[in-house]
Amino acid sequence: MLAKDLKRKEDIETPRGKLGVLIPGIGGAVATTFMAGVEAVRRGLAEPIGSLTQMGTIRLGKRDEYRTPRIKDFVPLASPDDLVFAGWDIYEANGYEAALFAKVLRREHLEPIRDFLETVQPMKAVFDRRFVKNLDGNHVKSGSSLRDLTEAVKEDIAQFKQAHGIDRCVMIWCGSTEVYLKPEEPHQSLDAFLKAVQNNDPRISPSMIYALAALESGIPYINGAPNLTVDIPAMVTLAKEKKVPIAGKDFKTGQTLMKTILAPGLKARMLGLEGWYSTNILGNRDGLVLDDKDSFKTKEESKLSVLEYILQPQLYPSLYKNYYHKVTINYYPPRGDNKEGWDCIDIFGWMGYPMQIKVDFQCRDSILAAPLCLDLVLFADLAQRIGMYGIQEWLSFYFKSPMHREGLYPEHDLFIQLMKLKNTLRYFMGEEQITHFGLDYYMNDLS
CATH class of the missing domain: 3.30.360.10 (Dihydrodipicolinate Reductase; domain 2)
Structure with missing residues (x-):
């Protein structure tokens, strides 16, 4: 993918229709806090505090003519009003019941949006207790092979899109941290990975099944946990073949x-x-x-x-x-x-x-993670509409272990990460970049 091949300014598609947000782990603390917060913002009951896309500004122009519009007014992002939520969980509780169980948000903040949260009913999850040993739910898919489970997730996605008139989707992992995996032979090439899925290889985790289903469906995938999911050569290859953005990994919230x-x-x-x-x-x-x-x-x-x-x-x-x-x-x-x-x-x-x-x-873990989810969903959707695919290094700002291209070092400095993110937005909108760190920080992401 070369910078010259990407859409710029007038060519970027205006977001139209509904944006589906697909969440593995939809009954967890992060996901329920994310959904509840978006709905509260939509109803004018809260402000999107912590969200760069909604509250952040971006400096434009030369020194004598600075402008600082809000990012959401500068870039053609989808609106929170466009988001429709669906997802999977190993527990059957609806969004309201799950939010009460999580005990992140107080009841007085949940009651005004209870009608919305109760409509969020989780689909049966792909789950293997070998990968998350301290949880055990019974709202779980069955299948004779990992390929069967992948196709079941893809069918869930197709039915959701049809039932709700969804124009496009983003998948964001808000599920649990899986056991530690090192990249092995099945992860090194797409052919080996697909063969491993067909053969029920024990080194293929549930999060990889969700990612495979998303990428094969042409849907961007965001990894909010430190799992070895899309951070392997096989998934990077698939993302490039399907021309789909991927980003991760592990939301950067508290101590990190x-x-x-x-x-x-x-x-x-x-x-x-x-x-x-x-x-x-x-x-x-x-x-x-x-x-x-x-x-x-x-x-x-x-x-x-x-x-x-x-x-x-x-x-x-x-x-x-x-x-x-x-x-x-x-x-x-x-x-x-x-x-x-x-x-x-x-x-x-x-x-x-x-x-x-x-x-x-x-700190409050899910309160810090929820606005990151909103930003990442909106930016991943933007990347898809621009024509960006593969690893989205410009989104490193949001992750503890940012994905990066082979041969490059990951960037962890929060302030350089923010500069890279905003310079990427400036580039696409035809504005002059802030060059404190040089154009190379941008071009490395896209060339």
């Missing part, structure tokens, strides 16, 4: 968000790092899943990768070569969705004198 804000500051001031200890307490369903060591391993890999890429110890060995980095997550049911992340950061400055930074981020 803080790291991508603080670490660039340490590096900018050339302050050294001796150690960074991070621990979390979390009591929602995500915390329960991560109480299994194999699922935690998947999350740990995602969270540990951030500092190395931001600090670049190979360039600054005296500052960052030997720092110690530790991450733990502890399941603590009384805390529910109100996650608490503690960071003890040991740094050193002039003449090697030690200093410390202490961070106690008492």
Whole structure:
């Protein structure tokens, strides 16, 4: 895909009709908070706080004629009014019942939109307990092969589109973290992957079945968990063949968000790092899943990768070569969705004198993730209409472990990520880019 082949400004299709939002894990805390928030915004009961697409601005023009329109007024994005939700879950609870169970939103915020949430009825899920050991629901599809399950998901999508008059769709994974997988032979090529699906290979996870169904249906796929799903050569090849955008992985919300804000500051001031200890307490369903060591391993890999890429110890060995980095997550049911992340950061400055930074981020996991879901759905739909396909590196801003093309390093610095995202939008709308970091940051994504 070359930049010259993509649509620009007047050629970008105006979003028309309904945009289907397909959510594996639709009964979870993130998904129900996302849907409830969108409906509250549509009814004028809330503001879309945390959403870059809805509240963010973008600087345009030369120094003497700056303009700062809202992003939603600058780029032809779908409106939240256009979204229609559907999805799959291993539990039968409707959207209202699931939101009550999640205990993220208070009842007084759910009651005014209860009629909407009760219409969200999950479809039977693709589920294999080998991949999520601490959950066990009975609202599950049956099939003689993984290919049968893939076709069943594709049929669900087709029926949803027909029943609701859906013009186009985006699939976003809001399900649980699966056990840790390394890329193996079935993941290395599309032929090997499709053969593995046909042969019920145990290295093909449920999230991969959803992604396969989405891509074969021409639907963009967003990976909100650290699962090895589309971050494999087979899926990248399929996305390119079907000309479909893919993005991921693992929503960047609490503690890792803080790291991508603080670490660039340490590096900018050339302050050294001796150690960074991070621990979390979390009591929602995500915390329960991560109480299994194999699922935690998947999350740990995602969270540990951030500092190395931001600090670049190979360039600054005296500052960052030997720092110690530790991450733990502890399941603590009384805390529910109100996650608490503690960071003890040991740094050193002039003449090697030690200093410390202490961070106690008492956040709400799903409250931080919900606006990311909205932005990613709208941006993935935009990418599809522009003609972008394959890995969407310009959406790295939203992820702990951003997908990137082979041979390139992932970008983790939150501020560079934001520049890349906005420069991509500027390019498509025919506006002058902000070149603090150079045009290469844009062209690397599209060439």
